[in-house]
Amino acid sequence: MKRSREGGLRSLRPCKRGRRLESGRLDHRQTMRIRKLIIEPMPDRLALPFYLWTRESVAQLIEREYGIKVSARTVGRYLKHWPIAPA
Known part of the structure; x- marks a missing residue:
């Protein structure tokens, strides 16, 4: 009702749903490379503003690379399925 009052009937049109176009999934080659980057150096050596790997830092690495x-x-979910154990 609020949308109708503020924007009229045009505001009630259906919006696009689903995954955003710029979002996606990693393919096998990309997954292997990201795993290798996570295992070998620390995030600060890859010019990321973190000292430990977190979900947010891995997301930034994926977006940068x-x-x-994501x-x-x-x-x-990626980290859960990758066989990476904390040191």
Whole structure:
């Protein structure tokens, strides 16, 4: 009702739904490269503003390397499925 009052009938048109165009998933080659980058150096050596790997820092690395925006939740799923154990 609020949308109708503020924007008229045009505001009630259906909006696009689903995944954003710039978001996506990593393919196998990209996944292997990101895993290698996470295992070898610390984030600060890759010019990231973090000292430890977090979901947010991995998301920034993926966006920087491939231009793919992924949420922290998606990165958490990636990390869960990758056989990476804390040292």
